[in-house]
Amino acid sequence: MPERSSSRTDANLQVALAGEADANRRYIAYGFRALEENRPDIAQLFFEAAGAETIHALNHLKTMGAVGTTRENLERAATGEMEEIDVILPRMIRDAEEEGRPDAAASFRLALDRERHHRDMFRGALATFARGAPAAAPAPSRPGPRAAAAAPAAGP
CATH class of the missing domain: 1.20.1260.10 (Ferritin, core subunit, four-helix bundle)
Structure with missing residues (x-):
């Protein structure tokens, strides 16, 4: 585009x-x-x-x-997940640990784990897309809304 x-x-x-x-x-x-x-x-x-x-x-x-096109969107999504995995979330985890915020570090670690799952989903879809095959159905993402709602509320 x-x-x-x-x-x-x-x-x-x-x-x-x-x-x-x-x-x-x-x-x-x-x-x-x-x-x-x-x-x-x-x-x-x-x-x-x-x-x-x-x-x-x-x-x-x-x-x-x-x-963009579905292929462009898959590529952009996979690239974005890699940026979060390789750069953004590791820095956020370090900052939280240095500032004594284990709650934030845990939240960032959970996100990092799920971003890896997302990266793999998008990469897998790209591989099947090239062959014209349907993408595999994603495994249920966790945690669900109830777990997210039960997460500690942000302080003032």
Whole structure:
């Protein structure tokens, strides 16, 4: 896909995408907390808002030209997972350990384990894609939403 020249609008799309993605994850977490507190009515509000934030983010991605062909998307996804595995998460784990945050280090380690799984899924799909064969069904990802909802809440 062709690269665009950088502009304020392109930068704004990046900022908007990050904001929508962050709001989506927060609203889902807030919805799970509302369920834990036996407030399904409030949870539904958060989950509905999270869905809307997803639509906004998808629109920004399309506008940015960030969604390519399936093959391009698989390659981009595998590359992104490798960056997290090789650079980003190891640095975050070290920082958390140096700053005495075993809770954060554990969260980053869990993410690192799952990113390896994601990398393998995308690589496997790329290999079968080249042959025209269907991709293998992914193994269930863990932890599920209940485990994520039970994770310690962030402090003030």
